Amino acid sequence: MTLSFEDFSPGRFGSCGPRHVTREEMLAFAAEFDPQPMHLDEEAAKRSMLKGLSGSGWHLCSIIMRMMFDFYIGRTASLGSPGVSELKWLAPLRPGDDLVLEVEVVEARVSRSRPETGIVTFKCIVRNGTGQALCEMTSPIIVKRREAALAG
Amino acid sequence: MTLSFEDFSPGRFGSCGPRHVTREEMLAFAAEFDPQPMHLDEEAAKRSMLKGLSGSGWHLCSIIMRMMFDFYIGRTASLGSPGVSELKWLAPLRPGDDLVLEVEVVEARVSRSRPETGIVTFKCIVRNGTGQALCEMTSPIIVKRREAALAG
Numbered sequence: 001m002t003l004s005f006e007d008f009s010p011g012r013f014g015s016c017g018p019r020h021v022t023r024e025e026m027l028a029f030a031a032e033f034d035p036q037p038m039h040l041d042e043e044a045a046k047r048s049m050l051k052g053l054s055g056s057g058w059h060l061c062s063i064i065m066r067m068m069f070d071f072y073i074g075r076t077a078s079l080g081s082p083g084v085s086e087l088k089w090l091a092p093l094r095p096g097d098d099l100v101l102e103v104e105v106v107e108a109r110v111s112r113s114r115p116e117t118g119i120v121t122f123k124c125i126v127r128n129g130t131g132q133a134l135c136e137m138t139s140p141i142i143v144k145r146r147e148a149a150l151a152g
Numbered sequence: 153m154t155l156s157f158e159d160f161s162p163g164r165f166g167s168c169g170p171r172h173v174t175r176e177e178m179l180a181f182a183a184e185f186d187p188q189p190m191h192l193d194e195e196a197a198k199r200s201m202l203k204g205l206s207g208s209g210w211h212l213c214s215i216i217m218r219m220m221f222d223f224y225i226g227r228t229a230s231l232g233s234p235g236v237s238e239l240k241w242l243a244p245l246r247p248g249d250d251l252v253l254e255v256e257v258v259e260a261r262v263s264r265s266r267p268e269t270g271i272v273t274f275k276c277i278v279r280n281g282t283g284q285a286l287c288e289m290t291s292p293i294i295v296k297r298r299e300a301a302l303a304g
Contacts, residue, residue: 033214035221038232049231049294057233058217062185062210069187079201080190081209081241088235142201 003076004149005108005118013103013122016071018129019063021055023095029059055093060135064126067101077149079117079142086138091128098129106138116148155228156301157260157270165255165274168223170281171215173207175247181211207245212287216278219253229301231269231294238290243280250281258290268300 030039034056037044045053107121121140125133182191186208189196197205259273273292277285 029214033218035218036225036230036232056217057235058210058214062181062214065208065210066185066187073188078188080188083209083238083240084236086235087239089233 003072003143004146005077005110005120005143006146007076008105008108008118008120008143010105010107013105014071015100015102016067017100018098019067019101021063021093021095021097021099023053026053026055026059026093026095029062030056034058050092052092053095055095057089057093057135060089060093060126061087061137063099064101064124064135064137067099067126068103068122068124071101071103073141076141077144079144081139081141084137084139085121086123086136088136089134090136091132091134093134094128097134099126099134100129101126110145111142114142115145117142117144119143155224155295156298157229157262157272157295158298159228160257160260160270160272160295162257162259165257166223167252167254168219169252170250171219171253173215173245173247173249173251175205178205178207178211178245178247181214182208186210202244204244205247207247209241209245209287212241212245212278213239213289215251216253216276216287216289219251219278220255220274220276223253223255225293228293229296231296233291233293236289236291237273238275238288240288241286242288243284243286245286246280249286251278251286252281253278262297263294266294267297269294269296271295 038048102125104123106123111117123138126135190200254277256275258275263269275290278287
């Protein structure tokens with residue numbers, strides 16, 4: 001692990017992508033977890049509010065998680081997250097979208113209850129290839145402070 | 153579709169389950185979307201804050217989505233959701249857990265911008281076999297009013 005609490009301070013953190021999303025993986029996720037017609041049935045989806053096949057919002061969140069992992073979480077001394085403080089689905093995920101994730105640190109503070117850790121709150125925005133925001137998510141992550149991270 | 157806006161009013165809606173979660177599906181989800189050591193590596197997980205292999209929070213959300221679909225969303229004239237207003241991961245999902253989902257309607261109101269629809273806000277709590285709450289989620293869903301639902 002190369003990133004600890006001290007490596008995160010409020011402001012822009014960076015961006016990653018593009019991550020190409022295929023129709024096949026959208027349909028596979030929907031079939032397993034969210035088989036609503038708008039996510040699974042091309043004809044029903046055309047008649048839906050979203051006017052065409054759209055990915056499950058939970059699939060989009062799961063893809064964002066993987067993008068965050070590959071970008072920084074995978075090398076961060078993270079202990080996990082207590083939840084999500086904001087999650088907005090703004091526009092539909094479409095087959096063939098190329099996703100770019102922008103990450104900002106909103107807040108970084110030492111934990112009162114576990115002073116060997118800190119709480120880093122990240123805000124992520126994922127956009128499609130045209131720059132349209134599809135999802136915004138704000139989530140705190142518990143990260144070891146450097147001394148604790150070096151101790152293992 | 154048999155459930156429309158008028159079928160939801162504030163109060164307890166019901167519960168569903170149990171849904172058994174296997175180690176294999178936990179590892180498969182983690183490998184694809186959230187390959188943090190605490191979700192994927194038995195030995196590393198033992199040393200983690202959660203003291204044993206735990207499922208990804210996004211896997212738990214996706215399982216909750218499927219439980220909601222099978223319980224009521226699949227027969228509700230739902231148009232989708234703008235997001236999640238509260239999401240808390242309270243305790244780890246473990247291999248072999250048998251999940252029960254409790255659903256409450258927090259609020260049901262007619263949409264101002266689209267009066268043929270209503271916004272129904274659901275609060276879900278998922279518990280393991282010992283009754284321990286693993287996750288709480290509050291989310292608004294856009295549902296057609298009965299007349300619009302009958303019109304198709």
